[in-house]
Amino acid sequence: MTAIATALAAVVGDERVVRGPVDAYVKDETETRLIVGSCAAVVEPRSTEEVAAVVRWAYEHEVPVVPRGGGTGYAGGAVPFAGSVVVSLAKLTAFRRFDPELWRAEVEAGVTTHLLQRRARENGLLYPPDPGAGEQSHIGGNIATNAGGPHAFKYGTTGAWITGIEAVVPPGEVITIGGAITKDVAGYDLKHVLIGSEGTLGVITCAWVRFIPAPEARHPVVGLFPSTATGVEAIEAMVGSGVAVAVLDYLDHGALAAAPPAFADGDVAERVGFALLCEADGTAVEARSVRAAAIAVVEECGGLAVAPLDASGVAAVWRWREGMTGAVTTVRGGKVSEDIVVPLDRLREAIDGTHAIGDAVGLPACSWGHAGDGNLHSTFLVDTSDPDQLRRAEAGAVALFDLAVELGGSLSGEHGLGLVKSGQLERFWAPRKLELHRGIKTLFDPKGLMNPGKKQ
Numbered sequence: 001m002t003a004i005a006t007a008l009a010a011v012v013g014d015e016r017v018v019r020g021p022v023d024a025y026v027k028d029e030t031e032t033r034l035i036v037g038s039c040a041a042v043v044e045p046r047s048t049e050e051v052a053a054v055v056r057w058a059y060e061h062e063v064p065v066v067p068r069g070g071g072t073g074y075a076g077g078a079v080p081f082a083g084s085v086v087v088s089l090a091k092l093t094a095f096r097r098f099d100p101e102l103w104r105a106e107v108e109a110g111v112t113t114h115l116l117q118r119r120a121r122e123n124g125l126l127y128p129p130d131p132g133a134g135e136q137s138h139i140g141g142n143i144a145t146n147a148g149g150p151h152a153f154k155y156g157t158t159g160a161w162i163t164g165i166e167a168v169v170p171p172g173e174v175i176t177i178g179g180a181i182t183k184d185v186a187g188y189d190l191k192h193v194l195i196g197s198e199g200t201l202g203v204i205t206c207a208w209v210r211f212i213p214a215p216e217a218r219h220p221v222v223g224l225f226p227s228t229a230t231g232v233e234a235i236e237a238m239v240g241s242g243v244a245v246a247v248l249d250y251l252d253h254g255a256l257a258a259a260p261p262a263f264a265d266g267d268v269a270e271r272v273g274f275a276l277l278c279e280a281d282g283t284a285v286e287a288r289s290v291r292a293a294a295i296a297v298v299e300e301c302g303g304l305a306v307a308p309l310d311a312s313g314v315a316a317v318w319r320w321r322e323g324m325t326g327a328v329t330t331v332r333g334g335k336v337s338e339d340i341v342v343p344l345d346r347l348r349e350a351i352d353g354t355h356a357i358g359d360a361v362g363l364p365a366c367s368w369g370h371a372g373d374g375n376l377h378s379t380f381l382v383d384t385s386d387p388d389q390l391r392r393a394e395a396g397a398v399a400l401f402d403l404a405v406e407l408g409g410s411l412s413g414e415h416g417l418g419l420v421k422s423g424q425l426e427r428f429w430a431p432r433k434l435e436l437h438r439g440i441k442t443l444f445d446p447k448g449l450m451n452p453g454k455k456q
């Protein structure tokens with residue numbers, strides 16, 4: 001045990017300090033970019049009070065604190081630096097309240113996204129945010145990254161479903177903001193300062209979440225198009241026509257090469273250059289009507305619509321979408337992916353620009369993502385055993401940030417800045433805006449010990 005681990009054992013009890021290898025706590029999904037950290041200790045508190053005791057001790061002894069959820073982040077936000085304490089929220093898993101008849105719950109930060117979705121579903125409700133790694137990701141991590149997902153197009157990102165937050169902030173105090181209320185304009189919106197703060201302002205220990213009644217029916221509509229141009233035209237037509245789909249995702253030809261739509265006719269799958277994935281939901285009547293309207297838009301734009309209604313066909317479509325990340329990663333063994341976001345009318349330029357950057361750095365490129373939100377997962381495929389490929393991919397990532405900003409967009413739509421985009425704000429933000437941003441950090445965390453080096 002390190003001296004820090006021994007000291008923390010005295011603060012919160014020996015059994016709260018993780019013994020043995022801590023490898024699983026020093027990395028996240030950026031491991032595919034060979035990013036792995038190290039730390040002095042890992043603690044797993046069982047209560048908010050224990051989290052507060054750890055933060056208090058760390059603040060007093062000037063030891064950095066890195067909050068950790070499920071470790072599914074794509075930005076290296078949960079990757080610690082040497083000498084820091086990782087505070088894992090994995091053991092804070094209580095539903096403090098679950099009030100389905102009032103469409104709300106109060107859940108601790110370590111509850112997984114899937115468990116919350118399931119409890120809602122079992123009670124005829126919907127918790128709409130659906131970031132892709134829900135079996136593993138925590139509600140605390142979802143809030144800390146303001147995670148999105150396919151259904152964010154209709155329902156918004158995690159932050160839209162959070163009515164209150166309990167957090168431990170430096171130097172170790174527990175605060176609550178909002179609660180079981182759906183409106184609150186007393187004071188500045190501190191809740192949304194913590195939402196998406198990536199563990200740099202405090203440790204989220206509990207949240208009040210809201211639900212809505214579950215839609216009666218959900219039907220996928222896949223549109224297969226010969227080219228990016230026709231596919232993007234269909235995206236704009238879908239939005240412009242007012243067809244209220246819940247999901248409006250896309251896959252470009254590079255992504256389709258890694259994950260062909262096997263559920264479609266074989267010949268079609270080989271010829272397809274762009275795909276759209278929509279979902280129609282609502283009452284049974286509404287869902288059928290939106291489905292028909294979405295199919296009509298796809299066909300009017302020259303696409304082929306595949307819209308299964310049977311359970312196995314629907315499952316095959318979602319398996320395809322959810323397997324996307326894994327399929328792309330296996331092509332070369334690794335990937336460098338950035339989740340840039342642009343205004344919807346610049347999407348085509350961002351998709352084409354991703355390929356142009358891939359050509360410039362000599363790496364295969366592709367993108368997929370949440371078309372309706374203008375949010376791309378722009379990706380370069382790499383063999384991680386080749387340092388030169390990794391270096392070129394990282395250069396490509398920086399070029400992607402330039403592209404996003406040039407198109408009127410932003411560096412990150414959902415994964416956050418974390419470690420991988422550290423230093424990028426300075427390249428793009430005006431001095432006064434940066435000063436305000438840093439001022440908020442200093443106010444919460446005057447010693448700069450909360451997840452240092454991230455979100456800057």
Ligand SMILES: Cc1cc2nc3c(=O)[nH]c(=O)nc-3n(C[C@H](O)[C@H](O)[C@H](O)COP(=O)(O)OP(=O)(O)OC[C@H]3O[C@@H](n4cnc5c(N)ncnc54)[C@H](O)[C@@H]3O)c2cc1C
Nearest residue numbers: 069070071072073077132138140141144147148199204414
């Ligand atoms: C296959 C796959 C698909 C994905 N799809 C999506 C998607 O569609 N949309 C999307 O937005 N993301 C997606 N992600 C990324 C990831 O799942 C989200 O960013 C998720 O919200 C991270 O949650 P986590 O609990 O794993 O957090 P971690 O990875 O553990 O942490 C992420 C950041 O939050 C901070 N943090 C974690 N918990 C707390 C807490 N309790 N208090 C304060 N700070 C905390 C950490 O310090 C870190 O900075 C995907 C990831 C994978 C692997």
